[in-house]
Amino acid sequence: MSLARTRVQEFCARFGLRAPILQAPMASASPVALGVAVANAGGMAGLGALQMSPAEITGWAEGFRAGSNGAFQINLWAPDPPPRRDPAHEAQVRARLATLGPEPPPLGDGPFLPDFAAQCEAVLAARPPVVSTIMGLWAPEFVAELKARGILWICNATTLAEARAAEAAGADAVIAQGAEAGGHRGSFTPEAAEAQLIGLFALVPRLADALSIPVIAAGGIMDGRGIAAALTLGASAVQLGTAFLRCPETGLAPAWADGLAAAAPEDTVLTRAFSGRLARGIANDATRAFESLAPAPYPLQRVLTTPMRTEAGKANDLSRMQAWAGQGAAMARAEPAADLTRRLWAEAEALLP
Amino acid sequence: MSLARTRVQEFCARFGLRAPILQAPMASASPVALGVAVANAGGMAGLGALQMSPAEITGWAEGFRAGSNGAFQINLWAPDPPPRRDPAHEAQVRARLATLGPEPPPLGDGPFLPDFAAQCEAVLAARPPVVSTIMGLWAPEFVAELKARGILWICNATTLAEARAAEAAGADAVIAQGAEAGGHRGSFTPEAAEAQLIGLFALVPRLADALSIPVIAAGGIMDGRGIAAALTLGASAVQLGTAFLRCPETGLAPAWADGLAAAAPEDTVLTRAFSGRLARGIANDATRAFESLAPAPYPLQRVLTTPMRTEAGKANDLSRMQAWAGQGAAMARAEPAADLTRRLWAEAEALLP
Numbered sequence: 010m011s012l013a014r015t016r017v018q019e020f021c022a023r024f025g026l027r028a029p030i031l032q033a034p035m036a037s038a039s040p041v042a043l044g045v046a047v048a049n050a051g052g053m054a055g056l057g058a059l060q061m062s063p064a065e066i067t068g069w070a071e072g073f074r075a076g077s078n079g080a081f082q083i084n085l086w087a088p089d090p091p092p093r094r095d096p097a098h099e100a101q102v103r104a105r106l107a108t109l110g111p112e113p114p115p116l117g118d119g120p121f122l123p124d125f126a127a128q129c130e131a132v133l134a135a136r137p138p139v140v141s142t143i144m145g146l147w148a149p150e151f152v153a154e155l156k157a158r159g160i161l162w163i164c165n166a167t168t169l170a171e172a173r174a175a176e177a178a179g180a181d182a183v184i185a186q187g188a189e190a191g192g193h194r195g196s197f198t199p200e201a202a203e204a205q206l207i208g209l210f211a212l213v214p215r216l217a218d219a220l221s222i223p224v225i226a227a228g229g230i231m232d233g234r235g236i237a238a239a240l241t242l243g244a245s246a247v248q249l250g251t252a253f254l255r256c257p258e259t260g261l262a263p264a265w266a267d268g269l270a271a272a273a274p275e276d277t278v279l280t281r282a283f284s285g286r287l288a289r290g291i292a293n294d295a296t297r298a299f300e301s302l303a304p305a306p307y308p309l310q311r312v313l314t315t316p317m318r319t320e321a322g323k324a325n326d327l328s329r330m331q332a333w334a335g336q337g338a339a340m341a342r343a344e345p346a347a348d349l350t351r352r353l354w355a356e357a358e359a360l361l362p
Numbered sequence: 363m364s365l366a367r368t369r370v371q372e373f374c375a376r377f378g379l380r381a382p383i384l385q386a387p388m389a390s391a392s393p394v395a396l397g398v399a400v401a402n403a404g405g406m407a408g409l410g411a412l413q414m415s416p417a418e419i420t421g422w423a424e425g426f427r428a429g430s431n432g433a434f435q436i437n438l439w440a441p442d443p444p445p446r447r448d449p450a451h452e453a454q455v456r457a458r459l460a461t462l463g464p465e466p467p468p469l470g471d472g473p474f475l476p477d478f479a480a481q482c483e484a485v486l487a488a489r490p491p492v493v494s495t496i497m498g499l500w501a502p503e504f505v506a507e508l509k510a511r512g513i514l515w516i517c518n519a520t521t522l523a524e525a526r527a528a529e530a531a532g533a534d535a536v537i538a539q540g541a542e543a544g545g546h547r548g549s550f551t552p553e554a555a556e557a558q559l560i561g562l563f564a565l566v567p568r569l570a571d572a573l574s575i576p577v578i579a580a581g582g583i584m585d586g587r588g589i590a591a592a593l594t595l596g597a598s599a600v601q602l603g604t605a606f607l608r609c610p611e612t613g614l615a616p617a618w619a620d621g622l623a624a625a626a627p628e629d630t631v632l633t634r635a636f637s638g639r640l641a642r643g644i645a646n647d648a649t650r651a652f653e654s655l656a657p658a659p660y661p662l663q664r665v666l667t668t669p670m671r672t673e674a675g676k677a678n679d680l681s682r683m684q685a686w687a688g689q690g691a692a693m694a695r696a697e698p699a700a701d702l703t704r705r706l707w708a709e710a711e712a713l714l715p
Contacts (some may be wrong), residue, residue, distance in 0.1 A: 210582035243648035336564035
């Protein structure tokens with residue numbers, strides 16, 4: 010058996026999969042139906058729980074288990090220190106956003122995010138086979154809780170330094186997040202995101218050579234060719250986000266789904282316009298509005314853009330929508346997620362020795 | 363035979379190769395000895411002739427033929443309109459450079475580059491099997507001259523739009539230049555370079571699906587894994603630059619060679635500091651000096667930085683050196699180029715079905 014197939018086989022055995030394909034835990038696009046379809050086709054479902062209440066996390070896990078006994082991961086962002094406040098700058102951002110949509114809300118003093126400790130409790134109570142972090146590590150005490158329960162931990166990394174930190178902290182696998190990826194960059198230091206844009210051709214072998222835990226490649230992987238190429242570079246599995254966005258189960262806004270099909274790689278941009286953290290999405294009026302004005306820090310910018318994003322969603326208006334997209338967007342297929350998962354792995358297997 | 367192997371076989375037959383590996387025509391690092399070693403191992407040699415006189419081009423080709431009857435390409439940059447002059451800004455750039463090295467020369471009125479028409483004449487007279495362009499297309503009359511002589515044309519592309527333009531203009535193959543690549547970005551419009559940074563995972567399949575001419579992948583490909591992955595994504599061959607920089611035949615400044623071995627992907631930056639056109643190299647004092655001041659346009663910045671670069675080279679001082687490097691730099695091996703070429707292809711073949 011080839012080295013790549015051996016890596017896949019070991020990964021699938023450890024993570025309870027029949028195909029080495031993880032559906033990315035996309036915070037705005039991971040409904041139960043998508044996860045169930047992926048898991049029942051042998052891949053790993055993913056829940057992006059960042060903005061969910063404990064009850065919503067519990068509800069998702071119950072819903073998933075009603076449809077599948079397959080594998081799933083629940084993802085949270087490692088928390089940041091509270092954002093630095095700058096009322097004058099926030100007023101500028103608010104004025105800029107008012108040119109694009111309804112008046113942004115007053116920010117007040119927060120909290121601006123769901124209670125992280127309560128989310129973590131809900132995650133443990135849901136007993137997922139896998140949890141994952143992006144933007145940083147779990148605290149050691151929480152890692153101990155995971156280990157005690159036999160829950161595996163996958164940690165996102167954008168550099169080898171981050172991946173090594175994850176391995177040292179007890180991660181069971183790392184995501185190698187290539188610069189091609191859609192959605193948020195996972196750099197542990199928010200300000201470093203722009204300087205840590207490494208393509209998968211350089212990132213995957215670098216991590217695979219240095220780590221003893223498996224590497225999961227993510228970013229720009231859209232079909233069997235991409236999966237086989239990532240495994241050839243040294244990955245043990247792949248994580249796909251944009252590739253699943255046009256599946257009917259995802260229920261994406263039609264303008265976003267159509268935008269993906271039409272998006273050349275160079276139509277995507279890295280922007281802090283929507284959340285205050287760097288992310289890749291389709292360039293539009295909202296991203297351009299923050300080329301000449303720095304957005305507020307995360308998560309203030311996310312709170313401030315909520316009315317615009319809500320209105321854009323209702324109006325199906327791509328020009329102001331938070332339309333995350335990786336550089337391979339145009340290769341995403343509008344296909345049921347189970348069929349897609351099975352087809353992708355069959356295509357990839359045919360390309361491997 | 364697998365599709366990837368069939369593509370390779372057809373490419374090698376058409377371009378006269380035994381291995382689908384092109385040594386990138388690096389303008390500052392393509393001595394005869396390197397090309398001879400690569401070609402005699404079955405790959406394609408490359409001469410970056412941008413800054414060479416007609417006599418130097420002729421001399422390189424004669425030297426190459428004395429050592430090898432293999433394949434080689436001669437590369438030129440498609441010429442730009444004359445740079446826009448801004449004496450006040452040029453004075454700022456000159457003052458900034460004077461903090462890093464000797465006083466920059468007065469620019470005068472030019473010309474700032476060798477005579478392009480005379481270079482083209484010398485290229486035709488050298489009758490290389492292959493010519494290549496970066497930064498744009500050949501003029502139709504010159505393409506006709508190439509076709510009349512049976513000289514093949516490879517054109518660098520950073521987007522599908524550029525690749526389609528190349529195919530329509532008569533190119534026989536395109537380079538898919540990924541964002542991972544070291545050295546200059548080849549975007550046809552200089553100002554667009556920052557917006558056309560597409561990773562190979564997205565770029566190679568996009569070009570391979572849309573074109574009828576072969577795609578050669580470049581950027582971050584450092585070993586057999588990278589070569590096999592690129593071929594799996596749809597490429598017919600690969601072009602490697604950074605991977606050959608530490609070969610003894612290249613004769614790189616020792617500080618640059620050591621810098622490659624030590625460079626993490628995130629230690630490289632995209633900068634206009636050395637030439638005025640965007641390029642990836644090792645971050646240093648010179649690149650940082652132009653984070654807060656825009657460099658002069660190409661090729662004025664190149665002329666202005668000549669004393670600094672010359673002094674840095676003599677002093678073996680990486681802090682001011684133009685040290686081009688792709689994101690895979692640390693994987694470059696200090697190994698004779700013929701051994702490297704043969705080893706890379708053997709490693710890649712073992713990973714292909």
